[in-house]
Amino acid sequence: MTMVAVDGVDGAGKTMFADALAARLEAEGQTAVRTGIDGFHNRRAVRYARGKDSPEGFFRDSYDLDALRTALxxxxxxxxxFRTAVFDHRTDRAVAVNPLTVPxxxxxxxxxxxxxxKELRDEWDLSIFLDVxxxxxxxxxxxxDRSDPDPMASANRRYLEGQKLYFAECDPKRRADVxxxxxxxxxxxIVRG
Known part of the structure; x- marks a missing residue:
């Protein structure tokens, strides 16, 4: 299966873009499977082990990358x-998703x-970064979500600073194919690609 990643910050429009891309492929007669990282969160205790306000916890601990690789x-x-999800972060429980087999x-x-x-970058045949x-x-x-629209608001600090850590450590704009x-x-x- 060809693996295509659609990356970007919270609110970049990743889901809309990925849905449109999959629909376009399907319209051209190709088989496309749509899923995302939300089904691979870590348990709440892991996600917040560094503190609920920790940017490092947001960046490093939000997702179970081992489960993502082995289940999907x-x-x-x-x-x-393969399974398109293993965990529901809203209920903080594992989910039983029937495995799919796609020809x-x-x-x-x-x-x-x-x-x-670094744990994921070699998994993608094509990676797209939505720059917003x-x-x-x-x-x-x-x-x-009715959240605070100000990136500098205290409620957004964990997420904004976590994204900045990601940019500094992983440089997704440089690493993305597109x-x-x-x-x-x-x-x-299209800026590059």
Missing amino acids: LYPARIGLP LPAALIFDGLFLHR PFEVSYARMAAR VIDYADLDNPR
């Missing part, structure tokens, strides 16, 4: 049954945060 990425790549060739369109971490300024992404999240300026949802612009 490895088996899907070679055509074996190859197919594409997995996977969206999420931190997809260019924090001011725009936080305004989008405020419209979606970078798209997605500040204007109606007029995306």
Whole structure:
């Protein structure tokens, strides 16, 4: 299976972009599987072990990357049954998702945060980074989630600073195969790729 990552900050529009990409592939007669990182959160105790306000905890501890690789990425790549989720972060419980088997060739369109971490960067056949300024992404999240639209608000510190750690350590804009300026949802612009 061809593995496609759609990365970007919170509120970048990753899910919308990935959904549209999968729909386009399907319209062209290709098989596309849509899923994302939200089904691979760590337990709440792990996510907040460094403190509920910890940017480092947000960046390093939000997701169970081992489960992502073993339940989804490895088996899907070679055509074996795979699971698109193992955990529900809202209920803080494991989920029983029936394994899927998808005939190859197919594409997995996977969206999420931190997809260019060293543990994941070699998993993708194609990686896309949606480049959106924090001011725009936080305004989008405020419209979606009724959160504070100010990136500098204390409630956003964990997330903003966690993203900055990710940028400093992993440099997703440089590592991505394709970078798209997605500040204007109606007029995306390919910056590189």
